[in-house]
Amino acid sequence: MTRHIRESGVRAGRLDTENVQANFTDLHPPYDPHEAVVAADRCYFCHDAPCMTACPTSIDIPLFIRQIATGTPDAAAKTILEQNILGGMCARVCPTETLCEEVCVRETAEGKPVEIGRLQRFATDTLMDKDVHPFERASETGKKVAVVGAGPAGLSAAHRLAMLGHNVVVFESRPKGGGLNEFGIAAYKSTNDFAQQELDWLLSIGGIEMRYGQALGDAISLPSLQQDFDAVFLGMGLSAVNALSLDGEDTANVSDAVSFISDLRQADDLTALPIGRRVVVIGGGMTAVDAGVQAKLLGAEDVTIVYRRGQSAMAASAFEQDLAQQKGVRLICNAAPVGIEGHGKLTGVTFAYTEVQGGKLVTTDETFTLPADQLFKAIGQTLGDMPEALTLAGRKISVDDAGQTNVPGVWAGGDCASGGDDLTVTAVAEGRDAAMDIHATLMGAN
Amino acid sequence: MADLTTNFVGIKSPNPFWLASAPPTDKEYNVRRAFEAGWGGVVWKTLGAEGPPVVNVNGPRYGAVWGADRRLLGLNNIELITDRPLSVNLEEMTRVKKDYPDRALIASVMVPCEEDAWKEIIPRIAETGCDGFELNFGCPHGMAERGMGSAVGQVPEYIEMVTRWCKEATDLPVIVKLTPNITNILNPAQAAKDGGADAVSLINTINSITSVNLDSMSPEPMIDGKGTHGGYCGPAVKPIALNMVAEIARSSGTRGMPISGIGGVTTWRDAAEFIALGAGNVQVCTAAMTYGFKVVQEMISGLSQWMDENGHTSVESIVGRAVPNVTDWQYLNLNHVTKARISQDDCIKCGRCFAACEDTSHQAITMSEDRVFEVQDDECVACNLCVNVCPVENCITMETLPAGMVDERTGKTVSDDYANWTTHPNNPGATAAE
Numbered sequence: 001m002t003r004h005i006r007e008s009g010v011r012a013g014r015l016d017t018e019n020v021q022a023n024f025t026d027l028h029p030p031y032d033p034h035e036a037v038v039a040a041d042r043c044y045f046c047h048d049a050p051c052m053t054a055c056p057t058s059i060d061i062p063l064f065i066r067q068i069a070t071g072t073p074d075a076a077a078k079t080i081l082e083q084n085i086l087g088g089m090c091a092r093v094c095p096t097e098t099l100c101e102e103v104c105v106r107e108t109a110e111g112k113p114v115e116i117g118r119l120q121r122f123a124t125d126t127l128m129d130k131d132v133h134p135f136e137r138a139s140e141t142g143k144k145v146a147v148v149g150a151g152p153a154g155l156s157a158a159h160r161l162a163m164l165g166h167n168v169v170v171f172e173s174r175p176k177g178g179g180l181n182e183f184g185i186a187a188y189k190s191t192n193d194f195a196q197q198e199l200d201w202l203l204s205i206g207g208i209e210m211r212y213g214q215a216l217g218d219a220i221s222l223p224s225l226q227q228d229f230d231a232v233f234l235g236m237g238l239s240a241v242n243a244l245s246l247d248g249e250d251t252a253n254v255s256d257a258v259s260f261i262s263d264l265r266q267a268d269d270l271t272a273l274p275i276g277r278r279v280v281v282i283g284g285g286m287t288a289v290d291a292g293v294q295a296k297l298l299g300a301e302d303v304t305i306v307y308r309r310g311q312s313a314m315a316a317s318a319f320e321q322d323l324a325q326q327k328g329v330r331l332i333c334n335a336a337p338v339g340i341e342g343h344g345k346l347t348g349v350t351f352a353y354t355e356v357q358g359g360k361l362v363t364t365d366e367t368f369t370l371p372a373d374q375l376f377k378a379i380g381q382t383l384g385d386m387p388e389a390l391t392l393a394g395r396k397i398s399v400d401d402a403g404q405t406n407v408p409g410v411w412a413g414g415d416c417a418s419g420g421d422d423l424t425v426t427a428v429a430e431g432r433d434a435a436m437d438i439h440a441t442l443m444g445a446n
Numbered sequence: 447m448a449d450l451t452t453n454f455v456g457i458k459s460p461n462p463f464w465l466a467s468a469p470p471t472d473k474e475y476n477v478r479r480a481f482e483a484g485w486g487g488v489v490w491k492t493l494g495a496e497g498p499p500v501v502n503v504n505g506p507r508y509g510a511v512w513g514a515d516r517r518l519l520g521l522n523n524i525e526l527i528t529d530r531p532l533s534v535n536l537e538e539m540t541r542v543k544k545d546y547p548d549r550a551l552i553a554s555v556m557v558p559c560e561e562d563a564w565k566e567i568i569p570r571i572a573e574t575g576c577d578g579f580e581l582n583f584g585c586p587h588g589m590a591e592r593g594m595g596s597a598v599g600q601v602p603e604y605i606e607m608v609t610r611w612c613k614e615a616t617d618l619p620v621i622v623k624l625t626p627n628i629t630n631i632l633n634p635a636q637a638a639k640d641g642g643a644d645a646v647s648l649i650n651t652i653n654s655i656t657s658v659n660l661d662s663m664s665p666e667p668m669i670d671g672k673g674t675h676g677g678y679c680g681p682a683v684k685p686i687a688l689n690m691v692a693e694i695a696r697s698s699g700t701r702g703m704p705i706s707g708i709g710g711v712t713t714w715r716d717a718a719e720f721i722a723l724g725a726g727n728v729q730v731c732t733a734a735m736t737y738g739f740k741v742v743q744e745m746i747s748g749l750s751q752w753m754d755e756n757g758h759t760s761v762e763s764i765v766g767r768a769v770p771n772v773t774d775w776q777y778l779n780l781n782h783v784t785k786a787r788i789s790q791d792d793c794i795k796c797g798r799c800f801a802a803c804e805d806t807s808h809q810a811i812t813m814s815e816d817r818v819f820e821v822q823d824d825e826c827v828a829c830n831l832c833v834n835v836c837p838v839e840n841c842i843t844m845e846t847l848p849a850g851m852v853d854e855r856t857g858k859t860v861s862d863d864y865a866n867w868t869t870h871p872n873n874p875g876a877t878a879a880e
Binding site for chain 2: 037038041044045046047048049050105106108109
């Protein structure tokens with residue numbers, strides 16, 4: 001603890017380097033080989049395994065665990081990566097507690113699932129530490145495909161297309177790739193610059209050209225891509241954030257949680273990152289938890305996540321909720337923001353308790369004010385401006401099961417496209433499947 | 447509390463758990479620790495003839511087979527008989543027996559197949575005050591190449607001859623330890639009986655190679671790039687040992703001969719099973735080598751509790767209780783019909799029963815879209831494979847169909863009459879049913 005811990009305002013250096021480093025170590029430390037074998041022994045090698053069904057990328061989980069148990073983790077990694085080229089990152093960030101591990105029969109039997117996520121990480125880390133890329137490109141097809149967005153969906157599509165022999169150009173608006181893996185998830189889930197390591201490793205398949213700083217609607221346009229390429233895959237994610245629509249939202253130190261997380265992920269020195277003494281986060285999803293927990297780990301004294309509905313309705317998993325509370329973050333549910341306090345200088349946030357009346361969430365007259373010198377909004381992200389030609393489904397690009405948009409030759413996947421949860425693993429699956437459909441189309445099979 | 451004391455061929459011990467002749471019983475230091483831990487008896491590591499002691503390899507002596515979580519299931523060894531001077535062993539045995547008069551101390555012996563050799567050493571060992579002898583006709587490695595151990599145990603005539611020499615040389619009980627590396631255990635057992643043995647002990651270890659080192663292409667354990675067969679023991683060999691014990695216990699020629707049961711005894715339950723199949727006591731080695739001497743405390747408490755709960759007052763009263771139920775296949779009741787039953791409450795939906803039945807058995811289990819597994823009585827032959835592969839104990843059980851019910855698989859009404867192969871119409875050699 002340093003002298004800054006109880007100083008009000010938004011300031012850097014609340015904790016010293018040693019404490020900050022300790023706070024931001026790996027959330028789930030990797031298994032050593034012995035631990036991995038012991039953990040792998042618990043898998044029952046189920047028939048038509050429920051875990052495999054629950055995995056959005058349909059990884060053959062019983063097979064890869066058996067490959068670990070029998071001393072061939074490299075083969076296990078290949079089993080994983082065949083289905084999910086970002087299996088290394090997914091092993092770190094997947095909410096396994098609501099996917100594969102939730103349905104593990106040993107969760108049913110003993111309330112203690114096989115630790116599939118950590119086993120997956122053991123396998124993929126083992127292979128990637130050797131700097132081995134287990135796939136080879138097919139001979140070149142002469143086809144060119146444009147991929148917009150270097151996040152999980154775009155990278156997954158690009159890799160699969162390159163592997164099938166197509167030449168891929170990835171257009172990314174930011175100065176580096178990885179998407180939410182690089183900019184959007186908590187630092188303790190992806191340590192040691194893993195997102196960039198994984199990106200470099202993925203690109204080693206060859207046939208993928210990266211063009212950074214090129215956003216759709218700015219440097220490039222859909223018609224120009226359609227003209228220059230045989231097919232286009234859109235995986236640019238959600239670039240806009242929802243607003244509270246309250247007076248004072250432009251007050252200093254009121255910001256979007258995604259920006260805070262992105263700044264944190266890009267910071268070279270976390271002790272130089274300013275954080276409030278009393279931090280309020282509004283929202284109930286993973287982003288709210290990631291922001292709240294990291295604020296606490298940076299040295300904020302009080303961090304409160306406020307969610308407008310009941311705790312069971314939170315999009316953040318039970319594991320994430322527990323994590324927040326373990327780290328000393330307070331959760332307040334059934335309260336919605338009604339006022340930002342302070343004139344030009346944030347002093348607090350006023351909330352009204354909510355209740356459900358006639359199936360609708362309404363605010364009551366009962367209010368309370370949390371003192372705050374920093375407020376993060378984590379109330380969801382939305383699609384940015386889209387080319388007019390694209391049909392939307394609700395607030396996303398409308399796609400069919402194969403990822404095709406209404407525009408011929410244009411596919412989409414990941415968070416920007418309709419269908420599926422907004423998860424890394426879902427984006428990987430959608431990118432991969434769209435790539436397979438693009439391939440079939442380009443090669444005349446469709 | 448149940449009385450665990452045993453009187454095995456006149457040798458008394460406070461419980462039926464003896465340490466088998468093996469590395470744990472090689473010297474005074476270990477044996478004192480074993481007795482302090484509670485072992486009822488010890489068969490001292492095999493003594494050889496006077497003269498230059500045997501030598502052991504200076505590389506690995508043991509190889510192993512492991513189950514999940516590296517649980518040791520099988521162990522093999524290429525260690526020879528004691529490599530310490532005879533006189534040292536005899537002095538130590540004398541001291542130990544004097545200090546632990548209530549414990550059984552048995553001398554295991556192996557000398558060349560010559561009458562003088564046996565008749566010279568037996569009386570000399572008897573001076574230690576030991577309670578009896580065990581003739582090592584079992585070791586399958588090293589000593590067998592020199593015409594001892596299993597080389598004797600594989601020739602019934604030698605067994606009978608050497609046993610007779612020993613009986614002539616001592617009034618103490620003589621136990622003959624049998625090798626399982628034969629085709630029919632009854633022949634050596636009969637030979638021991640014919641030679642006058644007071645009892646047999648079995649099984650000794652089984653010829654084995656535990657694994658192959660795929661880097662050096664050598665069997666394990668590996669000595670300078672080479673390996674040899676060793677003697678296999680531990681939990682993995684228990685089924686083989688139980689069968690051999692039962693065969694001796696139920697066969698007309700050998701029935702009633704005292705048996706010291708050996709082979710993978712790891713828990714009190716294993717011991718109770720050996721005793722139920724006719725063993726008067728048990729000998730343990732691998733469990734002690736895996737977990738240390740303290741394991742005997744679980745064996746003692748477990749056997750006592752089980753005996754108390756089931757009204758068994760003495761070890762003697764349970765010896766051979768299961769023997770009448772060991773029979774030949776031809777006498778099994780073919781009218782006894784069972785069907786697998788899956789408890790949906792206990793099922794964790796792993797689907798192993800389905801995979802096993804569908805792929806490798808009789809396609810008698812169905813799987814619904816929501817992973818409900820159900821037995822189809824019209825296909826179920828009651829093979830028990832689903833029970834065996836289910837990870838949840840008692841989730842799948844076998845239910846006996848009552849008489850009068852129709853077996854949907856055969857369409858026949860279940861009868862409570864006993865009928866076996868000997869009278870079955872498909873048996874060309876069937877005798878007419880009475």
